[in-house]
Amino acid sequence: MISIRDVSTVFTTAGQTFTAVDAVSLEIPRGSIQGIIGFSGAGKSTLLRNINLLERPTSGSVVVDGTDLTALGDEDLRRERHQIGMIFQHFNLLNNRTALQNVELSLKFAGVGKKDRRRRAQEALDIVDLADKASSYPGRLSGGQKQRVAIARALATEPKVLLCDEPTSAVDPRTTASVLQYLSDINAQLGITTVIVTHEMNVIKAVADNVAVMEDGALVEQFDLADLSRPGFSPATQIGRYLISDDITLERRPRVQQKEATLV
Ligand SMILES: Nc1ncnc2c1ncn2[C@@H]1O[C@H](COP(=O)(O)OP(=O)(O)OP(=O)(O)O)[C@@H](O)[C@H]1O
Numbered sequence: 001m002i003s004i005r006d007v008s009t010v011f012t013t014a015g016q017t018f019t020a021v022d023a024v025s026l027e028i029p030r031g032s033i034q035g036i037i038g039f040s041g042a043g044k045s046t047l048l049r050n051i052n053l054l055e056r057p058t059s060g061s062v063v064v065d066g067t068d069l070t071a072l073g074d075e076d077l078r079r080e081r082h083q084i085g086m087i088f089q090h091f092n093l094l095n096n097r098t099a100l101q102n103v104e105l106s107l108k109f110a111g112v113g114k115k116d117r118r119r120r121a122q123e124a125l126d127i128v129d130l131a132d133k134a135s136s137y138p139g140r141l142s143g144g145q146k147q148r149v150a151i152a153r154a155l156a157t158e159p160k161v162l163l164c165d166e167p168t169s170a171v172d173p174r175t176t177a178s179v180l181q182y183l184s185d186i187n188a189q190l191g192i193t194t195v196i197v198t199h200e201m202n203v204i205k206a207v208a209d210n211v212a213v214m215e216d217g218a219l220v221e222q223f224d225l226a227d228l229s230r231p232g233f234s235p236a237t238q239i240g241r242y243l244i245s246d247d248i249t250l251e252r253r254p255r256v257q258q259k260e261a262t263l264v
Helices: 043-052 076-080 099-107 114-129 143-155 173-190 202-209 227-228 237-243
Strands: 001-011 016-030 035-036 059-064 085-087 161-166 195-197 210-215 218-226
Touching: 001 043, 016 043, 016 210, 016 218, 016 227, 035 043, 035 085, 035 202, 035 237, 043 059, 043 099, 043 161, 043 195, 085 143, 099 114, 099 143, 114 143, 143 173, 161 173, 173 195, 173 202, 202 227, 202 237, 210 237, 218 227, 227 237
Parallel strands: 035 195, 035 210, 085 161, 161 195
Antiparallel strands: 001 016, 001 059, 210 218
């Protein structure tokens, strides 16, 4: 469970203050996929980065499975962050390292010994069906393959939360479906609580259980995706209503109980 409690993030630039996230409270159930949508500049990415304190909120708290991250000192926060994987629109891979080395690096930062690093990195690449690309450099991989390496890198430390910032914005529609299928399967099989920020409505419709709509830094609407098929239900916001068109069809797998879920 992720509890975002009254979180605000205020940026100060050249003496001017700007509230990017405005008193947002949101409860994200353990093992669910939470979508966050909104127009450009609504504060989605900032809120996502607030969850792992990549962007420390100006006020409010973020509690992940009972641990208040905002109350931790640097050392404890570093340790907790290994429980929270993140993937980005532009993959953020190191181009001078192979796929395997990219994944190994996150394990190194998490303090995993050299021998286990290699094995766990290989297993993580296996989950995204890229074992055969272990020795390829990112320059030799397609966009979808790069994002799958990034997913493997995020998964290798066995996180309980996966944060996804526009995970499919830089890939074509067919690759989008494949990346989403991996995210959906991983969520179903490993029970990882997943938060996806996107401006692509079809992404939310394909994978999310719940959706939160942001406008001007504030959370203005929340509903379950299942509500969309309820007779008479219509989202209150314009962006919420955009969800009623466009589709990607995925094979959604039934969830395993989280306590039974293991990665490696
Ligand atoms: N480090 C920063 N310093 C100053 N302003 C910032 C900073 N980061 C974000 N902002 C501003 O905060 C607002 C929200 O940005 P954010 O990236 O969270 O929005 P978003 O909803 O993710 O937008 P997009 O969909 O375009 O990525 C924007 O107006 C942005 O310019």
